[in-house]
Amino acid sequence: MEAKEACGVFGVYAPGRAVAHLTFDGLFALQHRGQESAGMAVSDGDAITVMKDMGLVTTVFDERKLSGLRGHMAIGHTRYSTAGSSDWINAQPVFRGVGRAGFALGHNGNLTNTAALAESAGMLPGLVSSDSDLVAELLGQCFPPDLPERTRAEVGGDLERSLMAVLPLVEGAFSFVLMDADRVIGVRDPNGFRPLCLGRLDATDEFEQGWVLASESPALDVIGATFIRELEPGEMVVIDGTEVRSERPFPVERLNPKLCIFEFVYFARPDTKLYGNEVHGARRRMGQLLAGQAPVPADLVMGVPDSGVPAAEGYAVASGIPYGQGLVKNRYIGRTFIAPTQAERANGVRRKLNPLRENISGKRVVVVDDSIVRGTTTRAMVTMLRESGATEVHLRISSPPFRWPCFYGIDTPDTNELLASIMSLPEICEFLDVDSLEYLSLDHLVQAIDAPGAGFCDACLTGNYPVPVPVDFSQRAELSGAAELSGAASGTQA
Ligand code: SF4
Structure with missing residues (x-):
């Protein structure tokens, strides 16, 4: 096929384990979804370190760089540009230095109401470089000032509260992974255009249980995680300890499963599980x-x-x-x-x-x-x-x-x-x-x-776009x- 995939996302919460190395392996398994740039953000609970560059996962990261990325949680991204140019500035994860330690975001998909969102947020044209950057900007604007009297627990809820406020405004296709200093979050849009699944790293004598998010299930397999389930369309999962919490940021009337039918035809790996079946x-x-x-x-x-x-x-x-x-x-x-x-x-x-x-x-x-x-x-x-x-x-x-x-x-x-x-x-x-x-x-x-009974997007085959698109096809x-x-x-x- 001559069309290009549009990004792979990965996230891991695994205290004690080498999360940067796990993220590298996960991104390597998702390399087919984007080969223009790769990046990851790692947190040790106090600060977030972001490393990203143009090129394949193996070009961007080596053992020396991975060893320097220490922490108990990470998110990662491989990119093929669909909105925004193929430049370093658009490599992901996107980072915003708001709140106590900031937050990072990785995005697979394309928003369809970017112009309206930017206008409603009072942003001048050209201020944001991609639709992913726009979402990060909107989330950052929702963060309250980081006053010293606020407890760590209060501050800790800022990213989640910002997401609950911003996500209902966002339209189009988006599977997000996000993190602040203490938690990893995964979000799937109400149509579930792009895949996103959840896996578990079982506890061992050495390590406690961990959790993983990935665009496709082979990224779980390569790091020894067990596939648990696909996130539901419109679901947000928050991982901030040994358990996973599920939230529903979107109104029920927007939930309408439309997984991209071309994930089955071409985009996904043959060993990926979608709608419960292996693609092969x-x-x-x-x-x-x-x-x-x-x-x-x-x-x-x-x-x-x-x-x-x-x-x-x-x-x-x-x-x-x-x-x-x-x-x-x-x-x-x-x-x-x-x-x-x-x-x-x-x-x-x-x-x-x-x-x-x-x-x-x-x-x-x-x-x-x-x-x-x-x-x-x-x-x-x-x-x-x-x-x-x-x-x-x-x-x-x-x-x-x-x-x-x-x-x-x-x-x-x-x-x-x-x-x-x-x-x-x-x-x-x-x-x-x-x-x-x-x-x-x-x-x-x-x-x-x-x-x-499963729902599919087949707009490129039928012209029936499940979410309005910013083009007049008449x-x-x-x-x-x-x-x-x-x-x-x-x-x-x-
Ligand atoms: S099925 Fe929908 S989401 Fe998938 S390539 Fe076609 S238009 Fe895009």
């Missing part, structure tokens, strides 16, 4: 259902690494066509530069993927991928397969056509760059140079996820209608 199984079922919905005679089924692979396995099992590897991905591809032109972006595919010519040559191949956004990389990949001797290339996509931009924390191009928004199905087939193209239907996608309805009439959603074969 859902991706396999997407492929199985796709095989039933869009069969084609072929000699080989292959997946586009990495996220197309489980769906390809499912397609192969259900269709009876042998599964094989057709493309090798460079495992060490980290953050690649964003090439300024489409042609350069297409060339970049060769750095990432290389064909297995002997597996492909002389064969009719079914290629399974998770989605098509701009189509540039898909087209380059198809060219590669044809040059390697594939006699037919049948493309199968394990999600419906991606037609609308995301405003909830994923970096997607504008509508006029989204292939399914500007071309009919036959035009897409011609552009990509494939013999046939089919997309998994939305019904089948939901069926594959297998979470009966003029773009024509485009969407054109694509619908072309049969792109129904998967007509070319």
Whole structure:
């Protein structure tokens, strides 16, 4: 997929343990959610130390830096910019020096009412550098003056009280981790657009029980924590000792679960648990259902690494066509530069993927991928397969056509760059140079996820935005209608 994830968050409360090292391991497990910058804030109960920089987790932190970050609690963040530029100033956690020791915040998601919030708070344009910075500013404004006569217990409630006042005003997608000197807090927006889960570090002879928050469950696994549960949409958990307290800062009428359906298709790791199921199984079922919905005679089924692979396995099992590897991905591809032109972006595919010519040559191949956004990389990949001797290339996509931009924390191009928004199905087939193209239907996608009664955001597939977005799409309805009439959603074969 050519869209970028939008951040990973992590938090740990674990007296006695090396929390900076635990946070490093947790962030490393969440590296796929953001590769532009990484950071953490650590507290020893008296002061908060923040360390952050541009680059991968392993670039920003080394043993020497981690050893210097001492305390009993920490939060961490990996970033891909969706609101605010890719600069050091926007690396997270964000810190505000209010109250006795200040507080730090890490954010996954995108707010949709940033302009209104900034205006209502009396902030001049340009005063805040990102929507996460704006929330930190609003919270900071709610802190009372730190008068010497206030007890530690009174001061300790300031961050929580500020959150209870500010969160109801905030709209859009946000999974937050926050901390002051004594507590770690996790918040999930009332729609639960982005994931956030809770884990426990069991007590040992050496250490007392600890608690962990993470965007995805593998970040718990790597540090030996037990998955307890996903936070509920609209839930705030406060960890300030051995127990976890749950608060509800949002009015009940705003609670409407809409977990991003693309977390299942592409964004989340395959070993992540969402809505109680492992993502890998859902991706396999997407492929199985796709095989039933869009069969084609072929000699080989292959997946586009990495996220197309489980769906390809499912397609192969259900269709009876042998599964094989057709493309090798460079495992060490980290953050690649964003090439300024489409042609350069297409060339970049060769750095990432290389064909297995002997597996492909002389064969009719079914290629399974998770989605098509701009189509540039898909087209380059198809060219590669044809040059390697594939006699037919049948493309199968394990999600419906991606037609609308995301405003909830994923970096997607504008509508006029989204292939399914500007071309009919036959035009897409011609552009990509494939013999046939089919997309998994939305019904089948939901069926594959297998979470009966669960709510999803599918706005980039349907244009139905569950929370109002700061853009007028009325003029773009024509485009969407054109694509619908072309049969792109129904998967007509070319
Ligand atoms: S618009 Fe698409 S990518 Fe964005 S949150 Fe909704 S389903 Fe996810």
